[in-house]
Amino acid sequence: MLLAIDAGNTNVVFALCEHGKVRSRWRIATDPRRTADEYAVWLNQLLSLENLGMDAIDAVIIGTVVPRALHNLSTLARRYFSVEPLVAGYGDAAWPMSLHVPQPGSLGADRGLNLIAGHAEHAGDLVIVDFGTATTFDVCDENGAYKGGVIAPGINLSIDALTGNTAQLPRIAIREPEDKSVIGTTTESQMLIGVYWGYVAMIEGLLERTRAEIGRPVTTIATGGLATLFPDDLFDHVDFELTLKGLILLHEQASA
Structure with a gap:
């Protein structure tokens, strides 16, 4: 299953996605200081309520407008789900549409x-x-x-x-x-x-x-x-x- 992470200025939304649909979603206050370990403990408890373990997640994609949060969210994906996360707007997850603005890199992920x-x-x-x-x-x-x-x-x-x-x-x-x-x-x-x-x-x-x-x-x-x-x-x-x-x-x- 895919874990989609939408990190906004106020909240971070974690969505468990299956067959292209959102199965469950959870919200936590945005705190760039929150560590990968803290995220993992919190997510593990929520996954258990769905009768799932951490091994149910085999892909992660992150969209964030809070650059300081990206490191810990990426570490979460690598350490606890053993996957390299996609990051919206970068690398393999670069924007697929044309950006008709002088500073395309300034477009927020959301x-x-x-x-x-x-x-x-x-x-x-x-x-x-x-x-x-x-x-x-x-x-x-x-x-x-x-x-x-x-x-x-x-x-x-x-x-x-x-x-x-x-x-x-x-x-x-x-x-x-x-x-x-x-x-x-x-x-x-x-x-x-x-x-x-x-x-x-x-x-x-x-x-x-x-x-x-x-x-x-x-x-x-x-x-x-x-x-x-x-x-x-x-x-x-x-x-x-x-x-x-x-x-x-x-x-x-x-x-x-």
Whole structure:
């Protein structure tokens, strides 16, 4: 079985994959100091809940936007699974699509993997919006070529900036306001309206401008854990497994 590892800025997701599908997935907070031995103890316990041992894994692919985490994750693959891991964007797992940007090496692994999976499942031009620590908008054309995109602060980063730099504003939990009014009557409701509907307006505005710039019909896809916060009708599709699907596809292509 394949162990697909998606190491983001906030969490690392480990997905046990069989026959091209995710069988199980587990999440742990990202900590670049976490050693291969610590990962192994944690994974061994979770595999045992699936009635599996460490020897069930015979391939590993890693996609990471945290360079400091790569060494320990690679050591995990070599020491405990006796395999040389594929690393998304490098070597045998180099990006299969054209990158029409001046610095192709700057493309984050998660964004590249989203593009691979998005293009495999949907025809035509795509805009993929990934709601994570940052919110990214990525554009690919009908041939799957990466054309560029946008990086915006994630919604939780926006809240952190607002509350961390003011003396009297409280920390709030982000959610959709109970009514559609954009005139709040309390400090908390005004903050929630500003962050939530302000963020929705940013998404709508950037998608509208992107569609106009592309000048052709565009399919929009949302992914990332925070995508659940926003109305589904903002996007054509919502796919929470897009990055993991990209890891599976990239492993299949590299192993062919």
